[in-house]
Amino acid sequence: MNTFFKKLKNEARHIRMSTGEKARMRAALFGVPSSAQVVRTPYVFISPPALLRGRWVTRSFAAVALVAVLGGGTAFASEGSLPGQPLYGVKVGIVEPIKVALATTPAAKATVNAQIAQTRVEEAEALAQNGALDATTSQMLADDFDKHAQEAQTAQAQVAAENPDEGTKIEVAINSSLQAHAAILTQLAARDGERTRTLATFLADKVAARASSTAEVAIEDENKASGSDASTSERMISVTSAVRTDAEATSSDQEHKGGGRDFSNLAAALKDRAAQALEDAQSALADAQLSASTTVQIQAQLSALQGLMDDGSAALSTGDYAGAAADFKAVLSRALITQAYLSAGQRLNPDIVAPLLQIHDRNHGDGNSGGGDSINSHD
Amino acid sequence: MRDLQVEFGDAFERWSDELFRHALMRLSDRDKALEVTQECFLRTMQYARSGKVIEQLRPFLYRTLRHLIIDEYRRTKAVSLEAxxxxxxxxxxxxxxxxxxxxxxxxxxxxxxxxxxxxxxxxxxxxxxxxxxxxxxxxxxxxxxxxxxxxxxxxxxxxxxxxxxxxxxxxxxx
The missing domain is CATH 1.10.10.10 (Winged helix-like DNA-binding domain superfamily/Winged helix DNA-binding domain)
Structure with missing residues (x-):
């Protein structure tokens, strides 16, 4: 296919669902019981056959009644509301409980609760960005975040017990989101006044505490590597090393217990998910309004991740499934985190992206995007 | 047999954006494109849950989407299928x-x-x-x-x- 058609295809790649649209569709589809039909409102499913089954009646009629009273438009309009705004009560008191009620499988419960936890954090980020975060709101957001994060992790553990490979994929998604948002809140805390700094740091600590030990090891190693001026590829290698060590330790531990895990399926599943996440990160970068210098450096980071994908594929071809799984897991985690940072840049402020990704933005001269120290400041 | 929920979850992650893109290119209406994309996955999942075999999921999803787009055209433009x-x-x-x-x-x-x-x-x-x-x-x-x-x-x-x-x-x- 010649250059024009490649460019045409690339141009069209910008046409995609927003993160919110995709999340709503995902939650609606995978919290649905069998034989469901679509009701023409934003992504609320009611199942006519299910209405005849006793255990669904109360839940389904409640959902129908609430949607009928509110109208699909109100529910939809409440999606972006923040604490203190008129529709926020609709969002947290009606729309979100309906989504939770309609999530019937452990995987759907993990997804929906993780999304709601993430929404609480994004609300905190928006308020912090505007200097509008107060102690009462912080505590409310932290408590609700904790509640839904706990539900998500409990559901993820149930999935992992039945299907370890699927559990791993969900765990990586949840932990990547937690890592990214802890960093975003920390970055916001570094930029603003004392009150915002204190409250944002409080929330950042809450979020970071939820991340798994594997993720914490990866962050620690990555920060060590970045402190020593390591190149991007060296940082990636140190992250991979931490994750790979953990994966091999888990594998060895299970073998000693007589329950060796088959990593071949996990490696294949993680490969697909990692490839998609890397592609999504490329698209997010194409959409981001960043300086040329920052864009080039992020592209270099994504190219390093592609190199890790190639390493994983090589490991797969030699039968080193645990190693391949570790590589793909590292790529998936990093690609999801990069997407979260780029999304934060669009939601909040493009200047936040460079320090989050440990990039020196030459357009800003000193690499710092605001007053005060940041965790990733460069000298 | 691999859980259908997992299989369709993977399919959603892989193909939902490209299916949405196709629907939007055809319908030029974002809300309708979102609706038919969602309906496409829903109907395909129902088909699979009824016990019928889907040989290749991606083309099946595209064919289902195509039918939904045609239905939408009929609903809004009163255009004959032959035309x-x-x-x-x-x-x-x-x-x-x-x-x-x-x-x-x-x-x-x-x-x-x-x-x-x-x-x-x-x-x-x-x-x-x-x-x-x-x-x-x-x-x-x-x-x-x-x-x-x-x-x-x-x-x-x-x-x-x-x-x-x-x-x-x-x-x-x-």
């Missing part, structure tokens, strides 16, 4: 193109701006819009397009060729 599937092709559809002609036309597109072309593509009449979207936006081969649309490969080649000609005319005269 949408034949248009200017006429009753004789087995025109064989000399290989050079399509290659020359594709080469001639090189000088145009791809961004403008993507926008103008959505204004083409059916079935050219469908053929070009499947072929160049969704990246399908001619045999794959033929399998999804349910016509012969020759018909697909004719539609792609005519669609490119119309697109080229639009780009030259805009």
């Amino acid at each position: 949408m599937t034949e248009s200017e092709d006429g009753p004789t559809l087995d025109t064989v193109l000399p290989p050079d002609e399509s290659n020359t036309l594709e080469s001639a597109m090189e000088r145009f701006d791809a961004a403008r072309a993507a926008g103008l593509l959505t204004t083409l009449p059916e079935p050219y819009r469908e053929a070009l979207t499947l072929r160049y936006i969704d990246g399908m081969s001619v045999p794959e397009v033929a399998a999804i649309v349910g016509v012969s490969e020759n018909v697909v080649s004719v539609r792609v060729h005519r669609g490119l000609k119309k697109l080229k005319d639009l780009l030259e005269h805009e």
